[in-house]
Amino acid sequence: MKNILSKLFFSLTAALLFVGCAALRTPKSPFADVIQTRIDLVDVQDDKVQISITPPPFKENTTVFYIPQIVPGTYEYSNFGRFAENVQAFDKKGNPLEIKKRDENSWEITQATKLARLTYWVNDTFDGPDGQEIYPMGGTNFEKNQTFLLNLHSMIGYFKGMKEIPYRLTISSPKKLVPFTSLPVLSKSDTLDVFDAQRYFHIIDNPILYSEPNAVSFDLGEIKVGLALYSPSGTHQATAYQAAIEEMMKAQKAFLGDANDTPSYDILLHLMDMERLQYFGGMMGALEHHTSTTVVFVDDMPAGELTQSLVDVVSHEFFHTLTPLNVHSEEIHNFEYNTPVMSKHLWMYEGTTEYFANLFQINQGLIDEADFYNRLLEKINYAQRYDDTMSFTEMSAGIVDEPYQSNYGNVYQKGALINMCLDIIIREQSGGARGILSVMQELARKYGKENPFQDDALFDEIVEMTYPEVGKFIENHIVGGTPIDYSLYLAKVGLIRGETDAALPSVLFQEAGVPFFAPQPNEDGIMEYVISGLNSTIEAMGAQIGDIFLGLDGKILPEIKRENADEINAVFQPSFLWEANKEFSITVKRNGEMLTLTGTLGTPTAKVNGIVEDVLANEAAVTLRKAWLFK
Ligand SMILES: [Zn+2]
Structure with missing residues (x-):
């Protein structure tokens, strides 16, 4: 996995602090059958989708159905069982069987020999119960008729002792949405797709992205690479990112030599809006799988920045192969x-x-x-x-x-x-x-x-x-x-160690993680942001240490106090998405006089004790x- 807190959120936390601190080998399956699983992405009710599971016959009187507590690559408890609701068991004739919830992630069925079908509804993690605790790249997002990000570990479970049995997964979906996944496809139509998984692990290891068609694929030597993209605003197209990914993966292959024999690799890029990014506390990133990776970033990123983030994050994920x-x-x-x-x-x-x-x-x-x-x-x-x-x-x-x-x-x-x-x-x-x-x-x-x-x-x-x-x-x-x-x-x-120029993540910094301003009370006890250090950009614009920082790009800061944190952030936020050619201004007060300093962003750097x-x-x-x- 690779997770990043967006630059934006990282710095906002810093700014807020300042306000505050004025202070196995698989044995042959003993079962000839498969576990039939159906997901209905058409009849979405109350932001939930229905799952139906038909297991092979049980010999034991009792069985347990599990949804994972934890999945590979995340290194934390997720308790995906909490997203399942109304878990019901039925016999062949459709009569309900007794089912008992054992804990957050498991259910006991006592008349297992009669069990013909299990049904339940699942919430998505993007707005389900405490879903913000789940890394978005390991989560699920259901947007009726628009997109479905399916990390199946949050949707499909397994029966005790049956993890090695194959699954057949049938998904009905809205006509205009197409699936993108490295899971083997058995059949495909406008509204019904059937996939095969060799065992439960393959259910987890092959996420699926349903969206309107927006994908590219290309050959990289013997590796077939695919990239599918969902952009809520529709501004980002997969074709725009092919060249950068191709260049990067070519270099990775050259570096790895014969240590890689992956036949295909798929990148599922799900972009989310700003509100969602806030819900996840600024968390973005990617989760690795054997032949694919799920990447979640924010839709508001300009193309240049999204390209760089993709290169950094996807290169990490591909090396997991x-x-x-x-x-x-x-x-x-x-x-x-x-x-x-x-x-x-x-x-x-x-x-x-x-x-x-x-x-x-x-x-x-x-x-x-x-x-x-x-x-x-x-x-x-x-x-x-x-x-x-x-x-x-x-x-x-x-x-x-x-x-x-x-x-x-x-x-x-x-x-x-x-x-x-x-x-x-x-x-x-x-x-x-x-x-x-x-x-x-x-x-x-x-x-x-x-x-x-x-x-x-x-x-x-x-x-x-x-x-x-x-x-x-x-x-x-x-x-x-x-x-x-x-x-x-x-x-x-x-x-x-010696002095060197280091690029900064934003014009608001004087060194990595430290804003160029610090709150200080003036003679009247009113808090002000005083410029405490310079980066190359603001120095070139004429800013001086000791200036009082009043505003950015024409927007004036409100009074510096915790209650105004949102308003303060609103002044700072846009600057994190500026491109190098952005012309902007900073407003300062120097010797009682208000000054508007103008310039071009470029690449803000700072002198650091570097390597x-x-x-x-x-x-x-x-x-x-x-x-x-x-x-
Ligand atoms: Zn990793």
């Missing part, structure tokens, strides 16, 4: 949806994935060195927000509960940096010849999709494949909780750096 797809432990292979046992290796599933999503961009010439170093710096800085002494393996095994759950975000920060250090160690020890990518390629060749490794045996295996120095690092910094001194590893490749190349680095370090970045 390496791990966990081709390198995963038994805990992942035999995933327990209702009594989860987690693997210790999030440093790899998410950390290696995120590291590669950045490394391939410099390796394949999509970004330059300075950009790559700034990304590393950003990760070093963000990692400081989490517990740096927490063992990564302990956190991973306990991730669904506290205190680990609130440190989950660190898998994208420190998790990626752990891989950077391992990469540099392996390059150093192998004279530049090998890196973490070659280790992952070897593991993928050895294990692959169908053969999980043993959770406890992976580290010994990696050390055996590589060097004792790798073992020492794992012991100290992945299993152990000793914080990493990144400067040690950066020095090996001739990098040091730079050491001009005094010796030849060995420079050679190692080249091997690390470009081999």
